[in-house]
Amino acid sequence: MLGAIIGDIVGSRFEYDNIKTKDFDFFAAGCDITDDSVLTIAVAEAFLSGDLKHLSIHARDSILKHAWRYANKDYGNRFRIWMNDPLLSPYNSFGNGSAMRVSPCSIVAKSLEETKTFSYAVTAVTHNHPEGIKGAEATAVAGFLAKGNSSIQAIEKYINDHYYPMDFTLDQIRENYDYDVTCQGTVPVALKAFFESVSFEDAIRNAISIGGDSDTIAAITGGVAGLYYGTDEYEDTVYRYLDDEQIRILVRFKEAFPY
16 A cells, blocks of 8 residues: 555656656655545544445545545546535546546455455445446555455456456557556556566556556555565655545554555
8 A cells, every 4th residue: 555655755746747767756845645645544544443344335435534634636627516516426527537547456465356346346436337346446456456466467367367458568558658647648657567577666656657647647656566576665755645534544554464
């Protein structure tokens, strides 16, 4: 989960000012958390309820609470409408917001089936379009397999066989890749950034070098890469971007769900 937040922070300054190279300062002036980190932490808090049978209710309530607490973040228009909907009805979205917040599911789950169940529960409260469900599930599954010490090659094969074709390289698409906020337009790219990596930092650099929705792509990449490579060396740096409440949730989550 910390990997997703790191990707978000590092990618934040490039979201509307893309850079098509891996050569940039990692943490730098202009970096900050975005809605991606806010909602990832919200999902983590939902798990802390301990009531997995009603996870979707806890996820919905936690996502809404954190969205309003950090209402100045750059949420999508349809998500903001959802925030103001008295019924809190899901809005048939296939936006990549479903995929950037699911890394806690990968950590808590004890099996692939549980990963998929958790992913659906925290996703369908807003993004109930099949592509939104698929993008979140693919990300959560990749993270679960990464946590379980599967090889990068094995994870890529699983994603290729069950979710998205991985028949491209980042070098082949980088020049013409443009801003895209759909799951189908970002999740395969974000996962490929991990599949082509040799370290956690390299994975994030891969993700940002593609351009497009840089903070979200890097958050998706980071959520998987962090579970594969580890992120302990970045923890103190990340905490400098978070407030006391967000840190409290992360510390409680880490204690409740070690991996």
